[in-house]
Amino acid sequence: MEHIVVLTGAGMSAESGLKTFRDENGLWEGHDVMQVASPQGFAKNPELVLDFYNQRRRQLQDAKPNAAHKALAGLEKDYKVSIITQNIDDLHERAGSSRVIHLHGELFKVRSTYNPSDIKPWRKDLHLGDTCERGHQLRPHVVWFGEDVPMMGKAIDTCQKADILMIIGTSMQVYPAAGLIHYIPDETQVYFIDPKPNITGSSRLTVIAEPATTGVRKAISLFNL
Known part of the structure; x- marks a missing residue:
């Protein structure tokens, strides 16, 4: 075959x-991509990053x-x-x-910040304080700039x-x-x-x-x- x-x-x-990843001026939904799609951005302002992907996740729920x-x-x-x-x-x-x-990566999955192979399905909002079984913060299962x-x-x-x-x-x-x-x-x-x-x-x-x-x-x- x-x-x-x-x-x-x-x-x-x-x-x-x-929406496509970023518009002509390099912004993604009004954000510099490095603010919301890099390990440095997550370390600096995790709440902003989590909220950004929560909005994307909600949008995807309604898409067909x-x-x-x-x-x-x-x-x-x-x-x-x-x-x-x-x-x-x-x-x-x-x-x-x-x-x-x-x-x-996949928007409807999250992973542990401690163990990248600890991945689980996730369709609701993700907040600071949502942790894996070992007590480490969960993050979007998305490949950010600078990551493998x-x-x-x-x-x-x-x-x-x-x-x-x-x-x-x-x-x-x-x-x-x-x-x-x-x-x-x-x-x-x-x-x-x-x-x-x-x-x-x-x-x-x-x-x-x-x-x-x-x-x-x-x-x-x-x-x-």
């Missing part, structure tokens, strides 16, 4: 009402998978599909995708087995995720879907300058497997 690997970014979930999420899930009827997402939402899973690698990306090895291994790579809603400017394209086999066809693409097409690369909901279906119609 042919293997389709999909790399998704913030543009994938934008049509579900979730869009047509692009559902189209990718539908591909599993005929192909092996692996999704590598930079998004911390669970919309791929809710749409029905069964193989999802979260490079940057523990799922990167699995993502690289997945890309090395791709017959087709779809890149959806990401500028491919954030590393290490942007480097994943260098691990696919030489003969792998690549489909780049973004309303404002920053690359040009080639014999191996098809650029579709559309939002995810229409671009994904157009890419699928072009598959030559």
Whole structure:
């Protein structure tokens, strides 16, 4: 069975009402990203950081998978599909995708500040004083700037087995995720879907300058497997 690997970014979930990571002036919901997405920011003002992710978590409760999420899930009827997402939402899973690698963590999970492998589901607000069994503060299970990306090895291994790579809603400017394209086999066809693409097409690369909901279906119609 042919293997389709999909790399998704913030543009994938934008049509579900979730705001992209940061706007043109580098702010995320009015905050400098280093205030709310770095270990230093958490150490300086943990209440601000926890409140920020509480708001994101509440927003995600009301969001729903869009047509692009559902189209990718539908591909599993005929192909092996692996999704590598930079998004911390669970919309791929809710749409029905069964193989999802979260490079940057998951909003509906928290982990211990003492033991990073002590991870648990969490859908309510997280506050100072919410602790793990050993009494250490819990934090969002999100990869912040300056932290390791523990799922990167699995993502690289997945890309090395791709017959087709779809890149959806990401500028491919954030590393290490942007480097994943260098691990696919030489003969792998690549489909780049973004309303404002920053690359040009080639014999191996098809650029579709559309939002995810229409671009994904157009890419699928072009598959030559």
